[in-house]
Amino acid sequence: MINLRVKLTAMTTCMALVSAAITVLAGHLGNGSTALLAAGVIAGSAVAGIISFIMLGSLEKIIFIMLDRTGKAIRADLRENIPEGEFGWCEINSLANNMRKVLKGVHKWFRLVHDHSIALERSNEQLNVGADQVSTGSQEQAMQVQRLSQVIEDLASTSEQSAVKARQAMEYAGETGRTVRLGRESVEKVIGAMHGIDLKTSDLAQNAAKIEQFVQLIENIASQTNLLALNAAIEAARAGDQGRGFAVVAEEVRKLADGSTNTTHQIIQLVADIQKSTGESVDAVRQGLELTGEVQEAFDGIAQQITEMTQLIEKIAATVDKQASTTIDMANSTRSIYAVAQEAAATSEETFAIVQELSKYADELKEVAGIWKF
Secondary structure (H helix, E strand, O other), rough: OHHHHHHHHHHHHHEEEEEEHHHHHHHHHHHHHHHHHHHHHHHHHHHHHHHHHOOOOOHHHHHHHHHHHHHHHHOOOOOOOOOOOOOHHOOOOOHHHHHHHHHHHHHHHHHHHHHHHHHHHHHHHHEEEEEEEEHHHHHHHHHHHHHHHHHHHHHHHHHHHHHHHHHHHHHHHHHOOOOOOOOHHHHHHHHHHHHHHHHHHHHHHHHHHHHHHHHHHHHHHHHHHHHEEEEEEEHHHHHHHHHHHHHHHHHHHHHHHHHHHHHHHHHHHHHEEEHHHHHHHHHHHHHHHHHHHHHHHHHHHHHHHHHHHHHHHHHHHHHHHHHHHHHHHHHHHHHHHHHHHHHHHHHHHHHHHHHHHHHHHHHHHHHHOOEEEO
């Protein structure tokens, strides 16, 4: 009875130790099912120990060993396990084997936790550095994309202004072309009018030549009339008083012939002046025609150059319009890229925060795993 009481007292102490072991082991393992399994195994061990103490004192050794190993496991010492062997009872052997497997599994699990926590710590350090670099790079990339977007927007604005100026230049070139065409038409009209003047002046010169011929004929007639009047006066003088009246008529005829001669001389001088002026006019008209022809050629050259310039400006305007459209598309794409870069930067910052949080968890896991001895 005394031995039974001693054994019961010992078993009560063992139950208290087992209860404490269950609490500590469940807190360290953090897994409900594993803790429950360990608790069940330990509880089974305790029950088996009670039965063993009651029924068979020879099995106290293995029970003490199991209590020692589980106590050390409670104190986070997994360096020793239950030795393999036969302990008499089949149930005791099964219990010892099961506890050995449990302690071996716990040892293996915490070894893996320890090793993985170290590897996770190293990986987190690398991830922390990489995430920091990615976050910094994403922010710099976002800033560069923003600057590029501003440059492209300025280029788009400049391209639009260039397109407007190119269209204005094309309009000015068109107006200049129209002005040149009007000037060329005016020159052509002047040339036509000067050709008409040239023809009229030529006709005038021909008419003046004809007048000169007529005047010379009249002068010849006046000379002959003067000669006839002189002969008549001589004959009248010979006739005496009978020829006096005829002499008067002859004198008047001579005066008339002299007047005609003087008049014809004046007409000849006038015709000569007209011919001289007409010749000068013809020369001036021809010089004017030559100059007008040169002006017309100059207008033709200007018109050709303006046409070519207009075509070139049209091509430039089309190119500038296309460039402006392309630049606007680039600006829109750059804004989209900037938005994506900002999202990437935000994602990188979130990733960096997650990595830091994982690093914190890894430190906690390493701290927990560092309690155990292997």
